[in-house]
Amino acid sequence: MVTKYAHSPEDIDHYNTDQMRQEFLMEKIFNPGDILLTYTYNDRMIFGGVTPVTQPLEIILDKDLGVDYFLQRRELGFINVGGQGIVTIDGDRQTIEPHDGYYVGMGTKHVCFESVDQVHPAKFYVVSTPAHKTYPTKKLAYKDSIAMPMGDQEHMNKRTIHKYIDASIMDTCQLQMGYTVLEPGNSWNTMPAHTHARRMETYLYLEFGSADTRVSHFMGTPENTKHIWLEPEQAVVNPSYSIHCGVGTTNYAFIWAMCGENQTYDDMDAVDMHDLR
Ligand SMILES: O=C(O)C(=O)C[C@H](O)C(=O)CO
Numbered sequence: 001m002v003t004k005y006a007h008s009p010e011d012i013d014h015y016n017t018d019q020m021r022q023e024f025l026m027e028k029i030f031n032p033g034d035i036l037l038t039y040t041y042n043d044r045m046i047f048g049g050v051t052p053v054t055q056p057l058e059i060i061l062d063k064d065l066g067v068d069y070f071l072q073r074r075e076l077g078f079i080n081v082g083g084q085g086i087v088t089i090d091g092d093r094q095t096i097e098p099h100d101g102y103y104v105g106m107g108t109k110h111v112c113f114e115s116v117d118q119v120h121p122a123k124f125y126v127v128s129t130p131a132h133k134t135y136p137t138k139k140l141a142y143k144d145s146i147a148m149p150m151g152d153q154e155h156m157n158k159r160t161i162h163k164y165i166d167a168s169i170m171d172t173c174q175l176q177m178g179y180t181v182l183e184p185g186n187s188w189n190t191m192p193a194h195t196h197a198r199r200m201e202t203y204l205y206l207e208f209g210s211a212d213t214r215v216s217h218f219m220g221t222p223e224n225t226k227h228i229w230l231e232p233e234q235a236v237v238n239p240s241y242s243i244h245c246g247v248g249t250t251n252y253a254f255i256w257a258m259c260g261e262n263q264t265y266d267d268m269d270a271v272d273m274h275d276l277r
């Protein structure tokens with residue numbers, strides 16, 4: 001597991017391109033047969049990819065977290081962005097279709113990930129946040145997500161936000177998670193931009209419209225923005241003070257996950273277009 005530290009806005013003001021990438025970008029999330037995780041000091045979120053091929057994979061983190069087992073003091077959300085998979089949660093074995101996932105409550109001892117077809121393996125994007133209470137483990141089906149159409153063609157930001165883990169439909173200690181899909185011919189996400197000083201957020205960009213599509217992700221304070229260029233299936237950490245939005249050379253999708261002070265999705269501070277620098 002890689003550690004990414006927390007930085008003040010004054011610090012990142014001095015970062016060059018390489019430092020921005022080193023501190024905020026995860027260049028590889030899915031590695032066949034492997035688990036790649038990042039621990040950010042921003043609200044202690046752990047996120048990354050579990051990509052089983054021939055063997056089942058389980059996240060084992062005890063000494064790293066000073067606990068007896070990974071989810072002793074944490075909750076977990078995941079969404080499968082690869083082929084059909086299987087997850088066994090404390091002995092309960094379930095098939096996970098592409099774009100479906102799970103919320104796994106604190107206290108769960110074993111979560112085992114498998115692929116059904118090693119030629120087209122499952123890719124589980126996992127996010128875990130500190131928890132204080134056990135809430136029921138729950139299947140997250142794409143069809144049951146809250147679909148919120150946003151934006152319009154004129155502003156090139158027509159997209160649908162699918163909320164998977166949201167306090168309005170289920171119990172969660174602090175994790176919120178969803179999947180946003182841009183329509184073809186649209187390129188801007190989360191524009192107009194916002195911040196939410198009460199929550200940090202990570203973005204995994206994926207499902208780019210063409211092989212040479214690239215996304216430029218914007219972060220930093222509204223009056224002092226930075227950008228990071230991303231390839232498909234790369235992720236970026238956004239501190240609470242940071243805007244988090246992007247533009248693609250074609251359409252694309254992304255999985256966002258948040259945690260922090262509250263669970264109010266709409267608790268956002270809109271940034272006036274005139275204030276962006
Ligand atoms: O497309 C969007 O806009 C989003 O998906 C925004 C994220 O959900 C977000 O930033 C929530 O705070």
Ligand SMILES: [Zn+2]
Pocket residue numbers: 194195196201244
């Ligand atoms: Zn946000």
